[in-house]
Amino acid sequence: DGGITQSPKYLFRKEGQNVTLSCEQNLNHDAMYWYRQDPGQGLRLIYYSQIVNDFQKGDIAEGYSVSREKKESFPLTVTSAQKNPTAFYLCATRKSRTAGNTIYFGEGSWLTVV
Amino acid sequence: AQSVTQPDIHITVSEGASLELRCNYSYGATPYLFWYVQSPGQGLQLLLKYFSGDTLVQGIKGFEAEFKRSQSSFNLRKPSVHWSDAAEYFCAVGAGNDMRFGAGTRLTVKP
Numbered sequence: 001d002g003g004i005t006q007s008p009k010y011l012f013r014k015e016g017q018n019v020t021l022s023c024e025q026n027l028n029h030d031a032m033y034w035y036r037q038d039p040g041q042g043l044r045l046i047y048y049s050q051i052v053n054d055f056q057k058g059d060i061a062e063g064y065s066v067s068r069e070k071k072e073s074f075p076l077t078v079t080s081a082q083k084n085p086t087a088f089y090l091c092a093t094r095k096s097r098t099a100g101n102t103i104y105f106g107e108g109s110w111l112t113v114v
Numbered sequence: 115a116q117s118v119t120q121p122d123i124h125i126t127v128s129e130g131a132s133l134e135l136r137c138n139y140s141y142g143a144t145p146y147l148f149w150y151v152q153s154p155g156q157g158l159q160l161l162l163k164y165f166s167g168d169t170l171v172q173g174i175k176g177f178e179a180e181f182k183r184s185q186s187s188f189n190l191r192k193p194s195v196h197w198s199d200a201a202e203y204f205c206a207v208g209a210g211n212d213m214r215f216g217a218g219t220r221l222t223v224k225p
Contacts, residue, residue: 004157040123042204042217043158090157100146100165103206103213105157 003027004106006091012114013078013085021076021109023091031094032074033103036060036087043090049074050096078111086113116141116207120216127195128224135190135219137205146208147188149179151201152218158204164188175199197223 007022023032031050035043045058049068063082068074078085091106117140127133139145146165150158162173169181179190188205200223205216 040217043215088155100208102148102160102163103208104160105150107157108155110155 004091004093004104006089006106006109008109009107010110010112012112014114016080018077018079019111021078021089021091021111023074023076023106024072025074025091025093025106026072027093027095027104028071029093029104030071030096032068033092033094034058034064034066034074034076035090035092037090037108038087046076046089085111087111116145116212116214118205118207118214118216120203120205120219122219123217124220124222126222126224129197130194133190133192133195133199133221135203135205135221137188137190137216138186139188139205139207140186141207144183147179147181148206148208148213149173149177149188149190150204150206150215151175152204153201161190161203195221195223197225199223 004025013019033048034046037043044060046064047066049055055066055068065077089109092103094103095101119138121136148163149161151161152158161177162171164171164181172178177192181188202218202220204218207214
């Protein structure tokens with residue numbers, strides 16, 4: 001079954017904890033993205049990666065970290081420095097980072113601070 | 115930098131009525147334009163996209179969109195809305211190495 005798999009679907013974090021959201025793809029896409037979605041604010045780009053071992057900050061990277069050790073995987077760590085992490089997180093991929101290529105999304109992960 | 119504006123935060127239509135969702139973009143060259151749909155708690159699904167050529171593009175689920183360069187618009191339309199179309203709709207512009215999304219329009223369908 002092909003596609004983008006995000007896990008877990010629901011995650012709860014205590015104050016001061018780091019948590020990691022998983023994103024795996026078997027589409028053989030080069031580019032991968034992490035977006036944050038808050039009600040009424042659309043999607044905001046956190047980090048993106050064009051190739052293995054390379055990634056760049058998006059618009060709201062503070063308090064987040066990523067790695068791209070394998071083409072298939074692009075995990076997102078929400079650190080304790082992120083003061084308001086409760087949101088819906090979407091992972092996405094693109095065949096290559098070319099303007100005309102479609103971005104495909106995973107099913108998302110809900111993160112709640114308790 | 116490119117940007118996308120969806121002027122309508124929330125639209126309500128009756129089932130069977132026609133629908134038009136507005137999208138305006140700002141970009142110096144011809145952009146690549148997309149419409150996505152999102153059901154609650156799910157990821158985004160591509161409805162249609164415009165790259166070049168015919169300015170009226172057909173998508174899945176009976177949706178279509180028209181690119182109007184003079185108005186910098188890419189409005190989404192459907193002639194007859196079904197209750198299952200209730201969702202959030204996002205317009206996006208891909209230009210250069212980036213893709214920007216609008217804030218979304220939430221569609222409610224009345225029986």
